[in-house]
Amino acid sequence: MANLRAGLLGVGMMGRHHARVLREVEGVDLVAIADPGGDPHGVSGDLPVLTDIDALIAEGIDTAVVAVPTRFHEEAALKLAAAGVHTLVEKPIAHTVEAGQRMVTAFEDAGLVGAVGHIERFNPALQQLRTRLEQGELGEVYQIQTRRQGPFPSRIADVGVAKDLASHDIDLTAWVAQSAYDIVAAQTAHRSGRDHEDMIAITGRLRSGVIVNHLVNWLSPMKERVTVVTGEKGAFVADTVTGDLSFHANGTTPVQWESMAAFRGVTEGDMTRYAFARREPLLVQHEAFRDAVLGRSSSAVTLAEGQHTLRVVEAALSAAARRDVVTLDD
Known part of the structure; x- marks a missing residue:
């Protein structure tokens, strides 16, 4: 089976760690990074830093990690759901309960794995x-x-x-x-x-x-x-x-x-x-998300659980x- 093609939106203080760990997860290839603010921590390596979520989706990714400020979670997640991309969103799920529910509904309706990064x-x-x-x-x-x-x-x-x-x-x-x-x-x-x-x-x-x-x-x-x-x-x-x-x-x-x-x-x-x-908790979290995407038994935190929180x-x-x-x- 081919490795999952992963994209990362946001390489700030938390996104830089996702960039490192995604390169360590067996069965996953980090193939695209997007951040309108560039790459302040120098974690992109040989990958070009794309400007937005649309460019990230255009790279043909299977999964995505959303590590941008909370107020941008909903817009990014809804675009990823519409594109058929399984997505892990950093916590909290969204800036409002209403936005979080729209995210939950979008991924459920699309039959996609949606998870929240409650790393603890x-x-x-x-x-x-x-x-x-x-x-x-x-x-x-x-x-x-x-x-x-x-x-x-x-x-x-x-x-x-x-x-x-x-x-x-x-x-x-x-x-x-x-x-x-x-x-x-x-x-x-x-x-x-x-x-x-x-x-x-x-x-x-x-x-x-x-x-x-x-x-x-x-x-x-x-x-x-x-x-x-x-x-x-x-x-x-x-x-x-x-x-x-x-x-x-x-x-x-x-x-x-x-x-x-x-x-x-x-x-x-x-x-x-x-x-x-x-x-490392972040590595274990990414392995759980990968397993959920592959249909294996998984302890990934679902969007519905993130919404309850x-x-x-x-x-x-x-x-x-x-x-x-x-x-x-x-």
């Missing part, structure tokens, strides 16, 4: 966490908490921290727990003079009853990417910067200090840090504006 699902720490939860190692899950904080990235200008970063946490939480969001509330802040929010705190509940909390900002001098899942037998802690996963077990040794035992509820048990293979983000922003709790419908 492919982080080795979270993949290990998901597997261990499925195997019952935590027992009943009570709460999922995430912290995603760091300095402002100059690459982002068209969306706020909720769509750019909190979308990661919302997607990975629903995926790890295998449950959609039920209700959300939130608080936002604008501290840096930009049009969009640069800080958000989200709290909510999944349909499974699991409580969720997400702290996300562009205002912290330290970079933090942590997911904590607390349950019946203890707590898992996943660090997606390092790819580490550890487990803090509830203790089985009685606490002799009676008043302290009553205060603490559970005791501290053993802490285990797991050893496992760590592959965007709906939760929009609900959180609405809840913050209204100072209310928003219920997600089916």
Whole structure:
């Protein structure tokens, strides 16, 4: 079977990594790159940098990666769907829920694979966490908490921290727990003079009853990417910067200090840090997309899943504006 002919739209801060990884994926050939801004990072190699999506499609591509600013996702995706091109769109799926739904519908109607680049699902720490939860190692899950904080990235200008970063946490939480969001509330802040929010705190509940909390900002001098899942037998802690996963077990040794035992509820048990293979998440994501296009079993994030994540983000922003709790419908 001939390799898939892949095209890449956008070679900015994220697109440059797609350009590198696409050249490493078995069964895929990167044959065309387009970016109206040229090639600022020098990743095109011997490929000419085309000017727009129409020129990219004209190269006869089978698949495409859309890594342009969010407000341009819909236009590019709809043209690719009309041309019969399977497409992976960077997260978030679109700048509005309405645009995202038009994308979902276009690819479904065309019978094409449409995927969203929610890369955190492919982080080795979270993949290990998901597997261990499925195997019952935590027992009943009570709460999922995430912290995603760091300095402002100059690459982002068209969306706020909720769509750019909190979308990661919302997607990975629903995926790890295998449950959609039920209700959300939130608080936002604008501290840096930009049009969009640069800080958000989200709290909510999944349909499974699991409580969720997400702290996300562009205002912290330290970079933090942590997911904590607390349950019946203890707590898992996943660090997606390092790819580490550890487990803090509830203790089985009685606490002799009676008043302290009553205060603490559970005791501290053993802490285990797991050893496992760590592959680059972006490469694993591209392999999943390739497999979906080839009709194989795949863990690629579908456009419909990306649309649900965007709906939760929009609900959180609405809840913050209204100072209310928003219920997600089916």
